Amino acid sequence: MKKDFILILDFGSQYTQLIARRIREISVYSEIHPFNIDIKRFIEKRADVNLKGVILSGGPSSVFEKDSPLISESDIRFLIEKEIPVLGVCYGLHLLVHLLGGKIEKSRVHEYGHTVINLKKKNILFEKTNKNFKVWMSHGDAIKKLPENFKVTSLSNNGIISSFEDRKNNIYGLQFHPEVNHTEFGKEILNNFIFEVCNVKHLFKASSFIKEKITEIKEKAGKNLVLLALSGGVDSSVAAILTHKAIGKQLICMHIDTGLMRKNESRNVIRLFRQNFKLNVRHINDSELFLKRLKGVEDPEKKRKIIGNTFIEVFEKEAKKISKTRGKIKYLVQGTLYPDVIESISFRGPSVTIKSHHNVGGLPEKMKLKLIEPFKELFKDEVRNVGKSLGLPSYFIDRHPFPGPGLAIRILGAVSSEKLEILREADDVYINALKENNLYNKIWQAFSVLLPVKTVGVMGDRRSYDYLLALRAVTSTDGMTADFFQFDKEFLTFISNKIVNSVKGVNRVVYDISSKPPATIEWE
Numbered sequence: 001m002k003k004d005f006i007l008i009l010d011f012g013s014q015y016t017q018l019i020a021r022r023i024r025e026i027s028v029y030s031e032i033h034p035f036n037i038d039i040k041r042f043i044e045k046r047a048d049v050n051l052k053g054v055i056l057s058g059g060p061s062s063v064f065e066k067d068s069p070l071i072s073e074s075d076i077r078f079l080i081e082k083e084i085p086v087l088g089v090c091y092g093l094h095l096l097v098h099l100l101g102g103k104i105e106k107s108r109v110h111e112y113g114h115t116v117i118n119l120k121k122k123n124i125l126f127e128k129t130n131k132n133f134k135v136w137m138s139h140g141d142a143i144k145k146l147p148e149n150f151k152v153t154s155l156s157n158n159g160i161i162s163s164f165e166d167r168k169n170n171i172y173g174l175q176f177h178p179e180v181n182h183t184e185f186g187k188e189i190l191n192n193f194i195f196e197v198c199n200v201k202h203l204f205k206a207s208s209f210i211k212e213k214i215t216e217i218k219e220k221a222g223k224n225l226v227l228l229a230l231s232g233g234v235d236s237s238v239a240a241i242l243t244h245k246a247i248g249k250q251l252i253c254m255h256i257d258t259g260l261m262r263k264n265e266s267r268n269v270i271r272l273f274r275q276n277f278k279l280n281v282r283h284i285n286d287s288e289l290f291l292k293r294l295k296g297v298e299d300p301e302k303k304r305k306i307i308g309n310t311f312i313e314v315f316e317k318e319a320k321k322i323s324k325t326r327g328k329i330k331y332l333v334q335g336t337l338y339p340d341v342i343e344s345i346s347f348r349g350p351s352v353t354i355k356s357h358h359n360v361g362g363l364p365e366k367m368k369l370k371l372i373e374p375f376k377e378l379f380k381d382e383v384r385n386v387g388k389s390l391g392l393p394s395y396f397i398d399r400h401p402f403p404g405p406g407l408a409i410r411i412l413g414a415v416s417s418e419k420l421e422i423l424r425e426a427d428d429v430y431i432n433a434l435k436e437n438n439l440y441n442k443i444w445q446a447f448s449v450l451l452p453v454k455t456v457g458v459m460g461d462r463r464s465y466d467y468l469l470a471l472r473a474v475t476s477t478d479g480m481t482a483d484f485f486q487f488d489k490e491f492l493t494f495i496s497n498k499i500v501n502s503v504k505g506v507n508r509v510v511y512d513i514s515s516k517p518p519a520t521i522e523w524e
Contacts, residue, residue: 007054009057024204026190040078053193053194054085055092061091085197088172089174097145102144102145107141111137111139114136117163119154126192137177138177151165210390216374223250225330226251256286257283257284286314291415294306298413337380338375339380384398410450423469430499443473449523455467455468471509484515
């Protein structure tokens, strides 16, 4: 059965990905594509989906600009002929007016941030909302004249048109952003468009996804060997179980112990996948090599590059060994997620690199392996749901994110086996305390950071001179923004005392109260 599908055309808004997330949260399949795709050809090529609606995103451009991003009037007419509903958001609203015979002007009032709108006409999008409510605006242009048959459905407190409808042709426009949390009733408005206007029926279910992907992986792999780097993170773990269900013993998983893992991490990963899921997991312990190459290196970007390059080197060496005994490997499974795909096709192009990311992304080009990427259509929370459906235990699936370079970037400055042992023990105490106090699942990510600072303390009536440890805990939905978690003073007192009293080498604990932005979640 075809998936009911919402197409999002990206005009460069910082919130475009958020539109897709909001739609996926209600189990409706959606994809983001650049504004300049050929819509008619796209529909003809996609036999797997049933296009139910199109959303035109916001963006930083103005329709007055010479090179402003446009779709053709013929594309809009095509959608009208096919009776496919269209929703324009912010710039998307301006574009619909501009293309269909209306007029846009520079707004006499620039509306940014919270603005109150007032409903003027009963409208299907505003079912179950108040007559007046706050929305999030971000625009410098406004509607001067609507196209024929378009009706104003709301005005802002500034008297500016904030929404319209053309019920006959199923065209709707919102001057504000329903996808952001700052907009009251934003979810209800999107739900109304998707279910009441677009009439979406067939929801996106993990069970259907699993069945489709098992068939797809079987067909693609054939009888060839498939390799997967099993870090123990959510993406690689779920990909391993799914691929194993599809091709069984043809899958070879490789777990490389870099020596930069959390306490008992490698042991737990090997035990879970060998014993519980009967996977073929090769355990390679090259921790001495990684530590040797990191010796004396303080710069975080250099640490990341050394770890990434060493990982690839070890992976290649072990892959060659497998090829000699079991035959040529033709495929590599990677846990690429949909946000990575969005970034690569984005209207805006690649974003500025704040810090590089370590994964096995360099392997395919170097090793000439064909890729299998079962999750390139999914967001992180959807991968977790697939993992639970596949039987991975919640304690494993719901773990907080862990960076590819491991503890190396949670030790500020040079890495050593002594510092790794201190940080491993302290972090273990911290995480276990969160679980014991029912706090772990309320936090998106929590971890400890060992600082290159020693401080004077008093322990057992004696002077101590030991390391300073920082604790970090944040709430977030996707890691793009984050707020520090508000611990009770009692918990902070408890965890500070417990770490200092049980972890040799630490005599002072601090808590990081920075949000993202301006800080990042990780310290390096």
